Amino acid sequence: MSEPHALQEIGWPLDDHGQVAVPEWRECLEAHPQARPARVVEQHRSGYVVAEGPDDSFPVESPAEWQRRPSYRKGGIPPEARAGVGDWVLVERSGDVMQIVALLPRRSAIKRAAAGEHYKQQLIAANVDTVFVVCGLDKDFNPRRIERYLLLVKGSGAQAVVVLTKADHAADVPGAVATIAALASAEVPVRAVDAREPDSVAALRPWLQPGATVVMVGSSGAGKSTLTNSLAGEELMKTGEVRSTDSRGRHTTTYRALIPLPGGACLIDTPGMRELKPTGEEDVADNFADVAELALECRFRDCRHLKEPGCAVMAAIATGNLDPQRLANYRKLQGEVATAAGQLAGRRVQ
Ligand SMILES: Nc1nc2c(ncn2[C@@H]2O[C@H](COP(=O)(O)OP(=O)(O)OP(=O)(O)O)[C@@H](O)[C@H]2O)c(=O)[nH]1
Ligand SMILES: [Mg+2]
Ligand SMILES: [Zn+2]
Structure with a gap:
């Protein structure tokens, strides 16, 4: 040894x-x-x-x-x-x-369902303490996608932190941080940084203590490799310009790599993900505690929050207390998790 x-x-x-x-x-x-x-x-x-x-x-x-x-x-x-x-x-x-x-x-495993019609799981990273869900504050900013990432992290054994990059670009950084803080539960910290600046990324140090392992996930162009280089203090990973029309990256990183940082933590850089499908093991209600709590107030136990009288979920939407897009995403993810869970059960009895 x-x-x-x-x-x-x-x-x-x-x-x-x-x-x-x-x-x-x-x-x-x-x-x-x-x-x-x-x-x-x-x-x-x-x-x-x-x-x-x-x-x-x-x-x-x-x-x-x-x-x-x-x-x-x-x-x-x-x-x-x-x-x-x-x-x-x-x-x-x-x-x-x-x-x-x-x-x-494994002590923890971040997984997703692999692309394709056959049900398969794909390991994103193992034995990680924290997942940085990285999203740019440019045209790529998408709260619904962040909800999807958080669903996959919860239950993995690792803690999620949302890292909003390109804070130097954004018109309303506090507004964006508040939007994400409101949809992520209280235990998910949100930080906005300029990923190119070592002083700015120092805000992530609490999760980068000696012995800790952090994996970064997010779409191509979000700034994962830029963040890696700033935290490492040297250009270890190639970075690539994003398209100006929609801020999409060009899939610059092509393999997953674990990088020991000078401070004693390990950082895993990953290629940007095109698709993020649930494995079927996720708990959607647990991630949408606000919706689940409202549903408890509905008059009917089996309320589908469509047109039922006494629906607390629809009432919250009418008063602006719940974003209809969040409810739509909740339904969509519930459907996807149910489908994946069925396939998973089918595979296990084979
Ligand atoms: N202004 C500014 N530009 C940034 C920031 N973070 C990343 N960029 C730029 O965004 C582009 C994409 O950054 P990358 O680090 O290559 O993105 P990535 O997430 O690693 O992308 P893939 O490897 O394709 O998954 C580069 O041109 C970076 O310079 C930031 O915080 N501020
Ligand atoms: Mg990269
Ligand atoms: Zn209802």
């Missing part, structure tokens, strides 16, 4: 006695006495790069069963069971190459 402090700098959790803080991980280590722990820092189509410290990364071969096409039949390996960026794996030398021999159980 490499120096414990080098591993610790990339997030390896140690307890007060210098032991791995996760008991199941200890068991895995004991089961593979020849292997050593490493963290997946890059995921490419062709394979993985893992690290044993901030300056010590190398390519590894993945187990043969991960290289076969995913299958849901008995014994098949679903995509989310393969390592992703942020995962801890055990690696062992095998001839000339280093080989992954085990995937340590």
